[in-house]
Amino acid sequence: MQKRCKNVVMIMCDSLQWHYLGAYGGKIKTPNFDRLAREGVVLDNVYSEGLPTIPVRRALFTGRYTLPYRGWSPLELDDTTIADILWRYSTYSALITDTAVMHLPKYGYQRGFDYVYNLRGHDDDNHYYAEDPIYHLKMEDYHKPAYRTDENGEQVEEMWSEFSKDEMVGYLAQRQYWKTDADQNVAQIAKQSIRFLEEVDRNKPFFLWIDSFDPHEPWDAPSIYDDDLKCPYDPDYEGMEIWNPVSTYADNVYTDREMEHIRALYAEKVTNVDKWLGKVLDRIRDLGMERDTMVVLMSDHGEPLGNGEHGHGIVRKCRPWPYEELVHVPMIVKAEGLEAGTRKSALVQNIDITPTMMEWMNIPKDAWADMQGKSLWPLLKGETEKVRDFIITGFFGQAWSIHTEDWSYIHWLNTTALENSEAGGKTMFEVFDIQEGEVSEGVDDTQTMFDRIKKQQEGQWTCVPGSLTEVPAEDGLFNRADDPFQLNNLAAENPEKARELYDKLREFMLELKAESIYPDMD
Amino acid sequence: MIKEITDAEFESAKASGLNILLFYKEKCPYCNAMKKILTKFSGMPAAQGKDISYFQLNREDCPKTVERLEVGRIPSLFIFRDGEEIARKSGDVTYRQLEKMIA
Numbered sequence: 001m002q003k004r005c006k007n008v009v010m011i012m013c014d015s016l017q018w019h020y021l022g023a024y025g026g027k028i029k030t031p032n033f034d035r036l037a038r039e040g041v042v043l044d045n046v047y048s049e050g051l052p053t054i055p056v057r058r059a060l061f062t063g064r065y066t067l068p069y070r071g072w073s074p075l076e077l078d079d080t081t082i083a084d085i086l087w088r089y090s091t092y093s094a095l096i097t098d099t100a101v102m103h104l105p106k107y108g109y110q111r112g113f114d115y116v117y118n119l120r121g122h123d124d125d126n127h128y129y130a131e132d133p134i135y136h137l138k139m140e141d142y143h144k145p146a147y148r149t150d151e152n153g154e155q156v157e158e159m160w161s162e163f164s165k166d167e168m169v170g171y172l173a174q175r176q177y178w179k180t181d182a183d184q185n186v187a188q189i190a191k192q193s194i195r196f197l198e199e200v201d202r203n204k205p206f207f208l209w210i211d212s213f214d215p216h217e218p219w220d221a222p223s224i225y226d227d228d229l230k231c232p233y234d235p236d237y238e239g240m241e242i243w244n245p246v247s248t249y250a251d252n253v254y255t256d257r258e259m260e261h262i263r264a265l266y267a268e269k270v271t272n273v274d275k276w277l278g279k280v281l282d283r284i285r286d287l288g289m290e291r292d293t294m295v296v297l298m299s300d301h302g303e304p305l306g307n308g309e310h311g312h313g314i315v316r317k318c319r320p321w322p323y324e325e326l327v328h329v330p331m332i333v334k335a336e337g338l339e340a341g342t343r344k345s346a347l348v349q350n351i352d353i354t355p356t357m358m359e360w361m362n363i364p365k366d367a368w369a370d371m372q373g374k375s376l377w378p379l380l381k382g383e384t385e386k387v388r389d390f391i392i393t394g395f396f397g398q399a400w401s402i403h404t405e406d407w408s409y410i411h412w413l414n415t416t417a418l419e420n421s422e423a424g425g426k427t428m429f430e431v432f433d434i435q436e437g438e439v440s441e442g443v444d445d446t447q448t449m450f451d452r453i454k455k456q457q458e459g460q461w462t463c464v465p466g467s468l469t470e471v472p473a474e475d476g477l478f479n480r481a482d483d484p485f486q487l488n489n490l491a492a493e494n495p496e497k498a499r500e501l502y503d504k505l506r507e508f509m510l511e512l513k514a515e516s517i518y519p520d521m522d
Numbered sequence: 523m524i525k526e527i528t529d530a531e532f533e534s535a536k537a538s539g540l541n542i543l544l545f546y547k548e549k550c551p552y553c554n555a556m557k558k559i560l561t562k563f564s565g566m567p568a569a570q571g572k573d574i575s576y577f578q579l580n581r582e583d584c585p586k587t588v589e590r591l592e593v594g595r596i597p598s599l600f601i602f603r604d605g606e607e608i609a610r611k612s613g614d615v616t617y618r619q620l621e622k623m624i625a
Contacts, residue, residue: 503551510555514562516616 005205007293008357009197009284012060012209013273014053014099015216016299018046018330020270028233028267032278033332036297040334041380042343047327047391047403048301048350052317052462053101055396056300056350057109057211063354063371068512069521071396072461075108078517082207082354083112085367092204096192097211098185100125101463113209117192122185122213124463126170134169136176142220143168146246146253160318160466161253164246167465171218171244181222181272186214190276194283205292205361210280214273216303217316218244221268232271234264241265247316247464250306254315259306262315266305294335294360296353302326309485318467320395322410324485327393327401335360338380347403349391352376370517392508395461398469402505408478408486409501412471475502523561524576529586535577536602540624544578545588545598552614556597559615568621 020026023037024044048056050066054073059066061081075081083093095102095110098119102109110116120128146161157165181187189212200206220243223229231237237257245262246253254262277297284293302325304311304318312323329350334340351373358368359375378384394400394410401410461467477491477498491498513521524544527535535541544560546553560576563569581588581596591600595612601623602608609623 503549503554505551507551507555507558510552510614511558513614514555514559514616516618519618521616522619522622 002203005202005292006361007206007208007289008361009208009280009293009295010210010353010357011277011280011295011297012099012211013215013277013297013299014211014213015301015303016270016273016330017302017325018299018328020267021274021330023332024330029271030274032274032281033297033330035278036281036295036332036334037341039340040295040332041338043331043333043348043376044343044345045391046298046329046331046348046350047393048329049392049394051320051322051327051393051395052301053099054107054109054463057099057102059351060298060300060354061109063351063358063368063373064517065351065372065392065512067392067394067396067400068509069396069516069518074104074106075111076518078519080368080370081112082209082357083114085358085363086207086361087112087114088367089361089363090204091361091363092200092206094196094200094206094208095211096189096196096208097213098122098189099211099213099216102211115196117196119185119188119192121170121174123167123216126167126174128170129174130170132173134172134176137172139165139168139172142172142224142241142243144240144242144246144253144258146248158246158248160248161246163465164244167218168244171220175220175225178220178225180226181275183225184214184222184269184272184276186212186273186276189214190280193280197280197283197287197289207357207361210277212273212277215266215269217266219262219265219269220244221265222272223268224265231261231264231268233267234261237261237264245315247314247318247466249313250311250315251313254306256307259310259315263305263310266303291336294333294357296334296357297330297332298350298353299329300350301329308487312487316464317462318464319470320398320461320467321471322393322395322399322401324408333376333380335380339382342382344379346379346386347388347391347405348376348379349373349388352387356380372512372515390504390508392505398461399471400505400509402501402508403480404501406480407497407501408476408480409491409498409505410476410478410486411502411505412473412475477501523564524557524578527577527579529584531577532579532584532587535575537605539604540572540574541602542574542576542624543600543602544576545581545584545591545593545596545600546578547581547596550596553597556599556615559617559620563617563620566617566621568617568624572624574624 018024020028022030022034023042055066062079086093093113094115095113096117100123103118143165146158147155148158150156193210223231224241242262243265250259304314307313355371355373356376374387379387390402390404392402399412476489478486544556598612600610
């Protein structure tokens, strides 16, 4: 008789803001994730350690920190991933994704999975459709340009405005055929996931990683393409439907009203993500897989969406700022043996989920001994109230941050050091091998374009074009209870507390550096 | 586990066997980290069976030794085998490096 299979379904939603979910007190409709919350355990204080997208994938796949070691860069042979480990333990591993950066050439994040499904065209993969003719949608209906005055006194489109437009060429070509919410990327990911669950060999345990890029931008929610729908979170809006905003300071391009609507479109995307991934949750139950399957819902990070607590002034992740709206992530875990409907306020690092999944699947501890995450089972089962005294977060080489129960502190690293390789990785243009001769409008010549892009890119650290490694001048100290979104810097008034946290952060980072597995850090 | 010494004990501390000496400063977070790292290292397989002794010297209290070894950045590690310096490292260190340094 076969032994009991213990499966995992990890649902990773890129850019899903924790506080938008109903289960976290959000106002938008997420009935399916809320149901998962009532059936499982909600963790209220989970933080991603290294940002953004690619470092999080590395961190979760390896159960190890990235912040002291690596930024946005390919997976290496020294990295041991869940898929690498599970190969040896009779577990069928599957990755279903439209997260384009996991499919970047030579990056290798799909290494080792037994089954991989890639949906093309999202985000950095928008070039997949860019050559197709566009009949039905117009750029000017959705793109609000930002301008600057050039050396001749002429108004030309800003570079990052151009970047947003460049992204939209492929999007418009693909999405001109979209009509309803069932056409959205998350719907295809959900359908593929359901297909997988229906066809997987039930005699063996499986590990399914569903990586839905939605609700990452572009925020072309169902109401954009369905003439019968208004955006449910802003039905009276009459302005331009801006669904791929320029990645810059919100006030440079958008009115408050426009930003409000951009957030509403984002919220509508979240509701659609909940609707379609909710069908996956339903199917797990229909197929009788609930008892044997641990389900995890997480995101990699949140999203800067404007001023104040929405985004500290920026739209999209165009600055390496590890503020609350970006680094705090949702985590809901449902598994047999856990008390339904409980909440845990303990500080948790995102990498803690990885050994937790390994333990659920009964993978021998020796196989994952190098993981730095801490198993959450004692916390989830109510055997302990605490996992960690503090968590860290940040952007490799650019910003480090520490959160204790009461305080958070952000330390900005010396960005001029980034010129010498610490930022890691290639520029986006080196990865995609853009040829000479491809010029954006408003730029005099290709050399100027490339020089400016390369100077600003300083090594890719995010999927957002036109991002700059610009950070505030002063470190920040914030009271977590009074000011969770870190808007009021108390460092000047509390120099001792600031110093204490700064020292604690640096001490921990050096301890972690000692645990490096990479020979180039020797 | 890490024994505090001063200039007076320096010679005898490094004289025989495998000895790791850490130069530190008070309230230095990287130095605090280094103490934890050495403590952890002492329990690792690479350090087992090697009979390593660990010492720490407060930079402010050991001017003669600091000058003699030309200690620069803090924290600084010095490794001696039977009185001879075999390795030194300042700033950060990895367990992999420590393993190589005592090999």
